Amino acid sequence: MEDFRQTVSTIFVGSFNLNGSHLSPQESLRWLRTERRKGTTIGRKRWEESACDTESTGSSTSQCDHTTVGGAHDENERNFTSGSSAYESDFVIISLQECPTAPSSAFNTGVNHKKNGFPLIRVLSSSCTSAAPVNNEMIDSVQRNIQSALSEEHHLLADIAMGEPPSSAIAGTIKQPRWYGYIRLLIFAKKEILEKMSMIALARDCPAIIPILAPAGRKADDPSSNHMYKAHRSPDKGGVCVFFPVFDLLVCSLHLCGTNAYNIPEAEFDAIRMKELNIIAEKCQQVIGTSRTDNIILCGDLNFRVEVSNDPKDKTRGGKDYQIVHDVMRQGNVEAIQTLFQKYDRLLCLLKMLEQNQKLEEKERTDVPVLDLQGTSTQPRNLLLNLRDAFEDYIMGYCMQQKDENADNDMMMIYPTFPLQVNNMNCRTPSPSNSNELCSTLLESWDDGPKYSDKRTPSWTDRILWSKTFLRHGYRVHVCGADHKVNSSSDHAPVYAIFVVSTRERERVVLLK
Numbered sequence: 001m002e003d004f005r006q007t008v009s010t011i012f013v014g015s016f017n018l019n020g021s022h023l024s025p026q027e028s029l030r031w032l033r034t035e036r037r038k039g040t041t042i043g044r045k046r047w048e049e050s051a052c053d054t055e056s057t058g059s060s061t062s063q064c065d066h067t068t069v070g071g072a073h074d075e076n077e078r079n080f081t082s083g084s085s086a087y088e089s090d091f092v093i094i095s096l097q098e099c100p101t102a103p104s105s106a107f108n109t110g111v112n113h114k115k116n117g118f119p120l121i122r123v124l125s126s127s128c129t130s131a132a133p134v135n136n137e138m139i140d141s142v143q144r145n146i147q148s149a150l151s152e153e154h155h156l157l158a159d160i161a162m163g164e165p166p167s168s169a170i171a172g173t174i175k176q177p178r179w180y181g182y183i184r185l186l187i188f189a190k191k192e193i194l195e196k197m198s199m200i201a202l203a204r205d206c207p208a209i210i211p212i213l214a215p216a217g218r219k220a221d222d223p224s225s226n227h228m229y230k231a232h233r234s235p236d237k238g239g240v241c242v243f244f245p246v247f248d249l250l251v252c253s254l255h256l257c258g259t260n261a262y263n264i265p266e267a268e269f270d271a272i273r274m275k276e277l278n279i280i281a282e283k284c285q286q287v288i289g290t291s292r293t294d295n296i297i298l299c300g301d302l303n304f305r306v307e308v309s310n311d312p313k314d315k316t317r318g319g320k321d322y323q324i325v326h327d328v329m330r331q332g333n334v335e336a337i338q339t340l341f342q343k344y345d346r347l348l349c350l351l352k353m354l355e356q357n358q359k360l361e362e363k364e365r366t367d368v369p370v371l372d373l374q375g376t377s378t379q380p381r382n383l384l385l386n387l388r389d390a391f392e393d394y395i396m397g398y399c400m401q402q403k404d405e406n407a408d409n410d411m412m413m414i415y416p417t418f419p420l421q422v423n424n425m426n427c428r429t430p431s432p433s434n435s436n437e438l439c440s441t442l443l444e445s446w447d448d449g450p451k452y453s454d455k456r457t458p459s460w461t462d463r464i465l466w467s468k469t470f471l472r473h474g475y476r477v478h479v480c481g482a483d484h485k486v487n488s489s490s491d492h493a494p495v496y497a498i499f500v501v502s503t504r505e506r507e508r509v510v511l512l513k
Contacts (some may be wrong), residue, residue: 004247005473007196009501013464015299016494017097018165020181023142028149030486031494032086036479044458048352051142082407087151089498094146094187095299097254098181100166101140103159112115118194122211124162146186160211162235177219183251200246205416212241214283216276239280243288250293254300259456262317263432265310266346273303276346281383298387298465304347305459318454325458332449334413345460348392354385387465390497394480415511416458416492417482421451453491464497471473474501
């Protein structure tokens with residue numbers, strides 16, 4: 001992990017359930033290029049005004065160049081490296097669910113690292129195999145638009161996926177289940193990082209990157225497909241992961257079981273999700289073998305929900321459970337939304353319970369491993385053990401730092417990411433060549449907050465989790481949120497988190513080495 005910390009200063013992690021729709025160039029720019037500064041709105045206007053005021057008092061220049069302002073308004077912020085978007089980050093992780101396209105076997109990555117195993121391409125699907133993936137270079141607009149939203153310095157490191165192409169709405173019978181697309185993981189890195197990985201892998205005589213495909217879905221076997229999936233192993237749910245032995249880092253893109261029935265408490269669906277997580281952990285354990293890692297970034301549509309009332313009669317469409325949460329969102333009170341998240345979000349409650357249980361175990365035993373993938377036990381460790389929620393880390397960290405009445409509450413408020421009313425912005429997505437003009441246009445079209453469908457209780461289903469070990473290595477959540485302003489045909493909002501390492505900590509490590 002020390003090699004990773006010295007090489008990677010900023011990490012961008014993004015997740016988006018596309019709901020079978022394509023990701024347009026404008027949506028990619030909005031999601032990946034918008035500058036996101038801690039303590040500012042997702043838009044740039046208020047931060048720019050604040051930055052100009054700061055510069056005017058401490059600089060002799062009369063004009064403020066918004067493209068070069070560092071955004072450091074206090075001493076603590078100056079101790080961190082810059083990086084306020086995927087475009088500026090060293091390491092970019094993109095997690096997609098229900099993606100309509102799979103990776104292509106041949107496309108221009110901008111640089112030829114194939115001799116080092118880059119880019120790594122893997123597909124698990126009955127419609128294409130990893131040996132001969134479908135050649136959809138011309139139709140894979142998702143990968144192309146993501147790549148174009150990043151800088152020329154970013155090169156594709158890995159693109160792995162599993163699933164089936166979206167089927168028509170008439171599908172969905174027992175004999176022929178309906179498919180919604182692929183679970184996909186794309187990782188981009190700057191050239192110097194790829195070269196560093198190759199050098200370390202050569203010195204250690206180990207692979208630079210290892211793919212892990214862990215299907216855990218419950219789709220019925222499709223008689224018309226070329227591949228018959230085993231029970232509880234269909235690729236519509238589960239995880240696609242990448243393990244970096246050179247950095248001792250595991251990255252997972254997940255899509256877990258959704259709440260797909262009424263009058264049923266969330267505990268029953270949580271049990272299914274935990275089984276899926278166990279399947280993924282077991283697969284990671286099998287592939288990684290004797291390696292051990294406690295450095296994990298886990299992201300995707302985890303599908304854990306908010307539940308205020310678990311009474312089955314309150315779990316109807318638009319029922320009491322929905323109304324309670326929806327009313328809190330409509331009122332838009334920051335503290336009420338934070339309380340709802342911290343008290344009734346079931347994933348956050350689960351993480352806190354695991355942490356409490358581990359503390360009790362540590363009192364009884366002193367040799368409890370952090371996360372063991374060595375295969376020393378027939379039962380794999382819980383994949384969520386020792387993971388932190390980026391949403392909570394950012395919200396709580398920001399609240400502790402901002403106490404004045406002039407603090408920007410918009411960044412403290414992360415609205416639920418699902419289920420959005422499709423095209424709820426009631427505006428057409430513009431297509432200007434300038435991304436700043438695009439962001440400004442979208443911001444003006446979105447005033448009253450997100451609109452939610454009554455089919456499910458509004459929840460933070462799309463999440464980004466990271467290991468506690470990153471904190472010990474000097475990383476912090478620089479900014480984190482959900483971008484409801486992306487005008488999409490999906491009922492999910494894309495989420496993002498930017499992790500930065502303290503420049504002071506990084507310099508200390510270099511000096512020690």
